Amino acid sequence: MRHIDARSALNQYAKVKNGTGVVEATPHRLIQMLMEGALDKIAIAKFHIEKNEVGPKGESISTALSIIDGLRVSLDKSAGGEIAENLDALYEYMGFVLVEANLNNNIEQLDEVSQLLREIKSAWDAIPGDVIMDHASKAKAEDDKAVSNGG
Numbered sequence: 001m002r003h004i005d006a007r008s009a010l011n012q013y014a015k016v017k018n019g020t021g022v023v024e025a026t027p028h029r030l031i032q033m034l035m036e037g038a039l040d041k042i043a044i045a046k047f048h049i050e051k052n053e054v055g056p057k058g059e060s061i062s063t064a065l066s067i068i069d070g071l072r073v074s075l076d077k078s079a080g081g082e083i084a085e086n087l088d089a090l091y092e093y094m095g096f097v098l099v100e101a102n103l104n105n106n107i108e109q110l111d112e113v114s115q116l117l118r119e120i121k122s123a124w125d126a127i128p129g130d131v132i133m134d135h136a137s138k139a140k141a142e143d144d145k146a147v148s149n150g151g
Helices: 008-016 027-048 055-072 077-104 107-125 129-148
Strands: none
Touching: 027 055, 027 077, 027 107, 055 077, 055 107, 077 107
16 A cells, blocks of 8 residues: 555544644554554443443444544555455445444444454554555655645
């Protein structure tokens, strides 16, 4: 995959929590932060279901949906090929399951999405540091070139 739209990812993360280091984060780290934020919101939604707190549950699930949508739109399908297409379909499925979980107060469905997201995050976390830095350098060079060309 090419680099993600860091501003889009940053906006999605800002909706989750204010934290230091977001501005300086690499695109790779921003994706990790988004996944962490979605997992946090799903865990909070589970708590609210257990406490029968409908409003806060809906807000937490809505935020998780927004984050997952942010992950989905950050995919570069032209560069990411089959992997990006598969992630797109998986993120779409997660969104559907979260909506169902919200409607049915279904903790098992929240657990299913959490498990899927943890598996993706585990793979993302396993990317070697040198690959991340090489990718970040190439993305910065592309961004710098676009800026210098007025685009």
